[in-house]
Amino acid sequence: MPSSVDSHVLVIFGASGDLAQRKLIPAVFDLFRGGYLPEKFALLGASRTDFTDEDFRKKVVFDNEHFEQKDASDDDVKTFSEKLFYQDLASYDGEKDIEALAARLIKLDEEYGVGKNYIFYLSTPPKLYSTIPGALAKAGLNESEEGWSRLIVEKPFGYDEESAVKLNKDIQSYFRENTIYRIDHYLGKETVQNLLVTRFANGFFEPLWNRNYVQSVQITAAETVGVGSRGGYYDESGAMRDMVQNHLLQVLAHVAMEPPIRADAPSIRDEKLKLFKSLRPITKKDVKNQVVRAQYTEGRTKSGDVVSYRDAEGVPSESKTETYVGMKFFIDNWRWAGVPFFVRTGKCLPLKLTEVVITFKNPPQALFSEYDDYAMSCDNQLIIRIQPDEGMALEFGMKVPGEGFRVKNVDMDFFYRDLTKNDVPAAYTRLLLDCMKGEPTLYARGDSVEAAWAFIDPILKAWEADEVPLYSYTAGSWGPLQADALWKGEGSGWRNPSDSLTEKKHYTKL
Numbered sequence: 235m236p237s238s239v240d241s242h243v244l245v246i247f248g249a250s251g252d253l254a255q256r257k258l259i260p261a262v263f264d265l266f267r268g269g270y271l272p273e274k275f276a277l278l279g280a281s282r283t284d285f286t287d288e289d290f291r292k293k294v295v296f297d298n299e300h301f302e303q304k305d306a307s308d309d310d311v312k313t314f315s316e317k318l319f320y321q322d323l324a325s326y327d328g329e330k331d332i333e334a335l336a337a338r339l340i341k342l343d344e345e346y347g348v349g350k351n352y353i354f355y356l357s358t359p360p361k362l363y364s365t366i367p368g369a370l371a372k373a374g375l376n377e378s379e380e381g382w383s384r385l386i387v388e389k390p391f392g393y394d395e396e397s398a399v400k401l402n403k404d405i406q407s408y409f410r411e412n413t414i415y416r417i418d419h420y421l422g423k424e425t426v427q428n429l430l431v432t433r434f435a436n437g438f439f440e441p442l443w444n445r446n447y448v449q450s451v452q453i454t455a456a457e458t459v460g461v462g463s464r465g466g467y468y469d470e471s472g473a474m475r476d477m478v479q480n481h482l483l484q485v486l487a488h489v490a491m492e493p494p495i496r497a498d499a500p501s502i503r504d505e506k507l508k509l510f511k512s513l514r515p516i517t518k519k520d521v522k523n524q525v526v527r528a529q530y531t532e533g534r535t536k537s538g539d540v541v542s543y544r545d546a547e548g549v550p551s552e553s554k555t556e557t558y559v560g561m562k563f564f565i566d567n568w569r570w571a572g573v574p575f576f577v578r579t580g581k582c583l584p585l586k587l588t589e590v591v592i593t594f595k596n597p598p599q600a601l602f603s604e605y606d607d608y609a610m611s612c613d614n615q616l617i618i619r620i621q622p623d624e625g626m627a628l629e630f631g632m633k634v635p636g637e638g639f640r641v642k643n644v645d646m647d648f649f650y651r652d653l654t655k656n657d658v659p660a661a662y663t664r665l666l667l668d669c670m671k672g673e674p675t676l677y678a679r680g681d682s683v684e685a686a687w688a689f690i691d692p693i694l695k696a697w698e699a700d701e702v703p704l705y706s707y708t709a710g711s712w713g714p715l716q717a718d719a720l721w722k723g724e725g726s727g728w729r730n731p732s733d734s735l736t737e738k739k740h741y742t743k744l
């Protein structure tokens with residue numbers, strides 16, 4: 235079947251870097267193997283490293299360990315590699331450099347008929363995120379009558395609200411908003427998209443999905459790894475900027491937003507924006523009660539022995555950067571009034587797992603409590619496993635066979651892998667294909683990104699003013715004890731599974 239994607243050139247700025255090698259080129263290869271790329275297609279890597287086309291192909295294809303696991307035939311790899319080209323730049327915004335790039339694009343069209351549609355992917359350090367679009371606009375590559383131009387911007391999108399607003403303003407002065415694709419790879423995860431289907435394609439969730447029946451909502455993104463060799467980047471960022479402001483707020487939006495009027499980009503993005511605007515601001519004085527920050531110290535995780543964060547490569551020994559965040563907040567709208575939301579993320583935790591847990595309220599009367607203490611507090615939880623073991627489990631109490639009315643928690647467990655034998659596409663693969671098709675639903679819109687920053691900013695400011703303690707936790711633990719205190723008076727507490735599958739927390743002895 236012919237691809238539904240127009241002929242085009244994908245230009246990757248920063249193509250000599252880690253992201254291109256680890257994620258982007260393998261994702262484009264997946265699209266090639268899946269038959270999604272148009273017949274006339276070229277990928278043009280652009281960066282300062284002095285490569286020929288052949289050097290570039292060697293680095294990102296033939297010597298790229300991320301191709302090995304793909305079990306690809308030599309023919310496929312060779313045919314794919316011939317679609318890859320490289321343009322070296324003295325700098326990313328030099329007039330001569332961008333002119334040379336423009337000339338190369340014309341030449342690619344003349345030689346291979348790839349046309350004049352372009353995707354420009356910014357995979358460089360963020361300080362170049364407005365410089366490069368400016369240079370492209372100057373060279374007339376931002377739009378043309380002969381084709382389309384799209385811009386993909388990697389994270390981080392801004393450092394705080396002010397810089398995000400400025401970055402939007404800069405980029406929007408060069409590219410039209412509907413041609414800007416702000417990537418958040420969590421939105422490319424099938425299970426994050428499936429949150430919308432779970433909620434809006436099933437009648438029985440709708441009446442329950444609100445303050446009347448939901449006791450609390452918690453979202454966890456736990457990682458076993460530390461910062462590894464990314465200390466230099468991470469220390470400038472921290473868990474709040476690295477994970478919460480973008481990925482976890484996007485997951486939250488899918489869990490909590492109102493039904494969109496249609497399943498299209500403007501409608502879904504409008505609802506997300508409304509949700510971000512409904513987040514009750516955590517004022518400076520509330521930060522210490524609602525947000526816990528912490529840093530890991532030496533310990534042992536599933537990934538092995540870990541030195542303390544401050545001893546990691548590239549991290550200053552006095553660093554005050556958080557590797558863990560746990561927070562509680564509210565959404566001030568009709569649906570969620572009074573329901574506490576809990577979000578946490580951390581490096582060096584016991585498991586690699588991302589999940590959403592909806593805890594439903596107890597029945598109005600504890601009818602069986604004389605038989606079983608547990609029946610007083612039987613957790614009715616919907617556990618949505620974003621990764622790994624993608625799927626969801628519904629936990630509820632059942633009668634233990636035999637005398638009396640003893641209650642045991644059981645679960646109905648669905649695994650996403652039972653739905654399809656095909657590999658679930660990697661997030662970058664799905665997102666790149668969407669951009670190639672001009673489909674922006676799974677990319678973040680500028681106003682939403684700013685609204686998400688507006689919620690996070692006061693917390694960061696309170697931290698910068700050193701008004702809130704920085705706690706520590708041992709690598710391999712579930713984080714600082716202070717994060718448990720966030721749940722005081724709110725019921726079930728963090729779900730800390732002992733392995734990545736649904737853990738049965740409560741057993742009644744038979």
Ligand SMILES: NC(=O)C1=CN([C@@H]2O[C@H](COP(=O)(O)OP(=O)(O)OC[C@H]3O[C@@H](n4cnc5c(N)ncnc54)[C@H](OP(=O)(O)O)[C@@H]3O)[C@@H](O)[C@H]2O)C=CC1
Nearest residue numbers: 248250251252253254281282283357358359360388389390
């Ligand atoms: N790596 C990852 O897993 C992820 C990365 N990102 C984001 O994507 C972007 C790219 O990431 P990644 O590939 O890891 O980054 P790298 O540090 O590997 O940088 C990419 C390329 O940018 C060029 N570069 C590096 N430093 C400078 C500099 N000071 N001035 C100009 N050019 C420079 C280099 O190419 P050359 O010297 O050849 O010009 C380098 O190969 C970053 O903004 C990062 O935050 C987002 C999510 C995940």
Ligand SMILES: O=C1O[C@H](COP(=O)(O)O)[C@@H](O)[C@H](O)[C@H]1O
Nearest residue numbers: 389419455457476477481588621
């Ligand atoms: O963007 C990032 O995400 C990863 C976690 O992504 P996942 O898909 O493996 O859950 C995180 O490790 C990294 O620090 C952050 O920059």
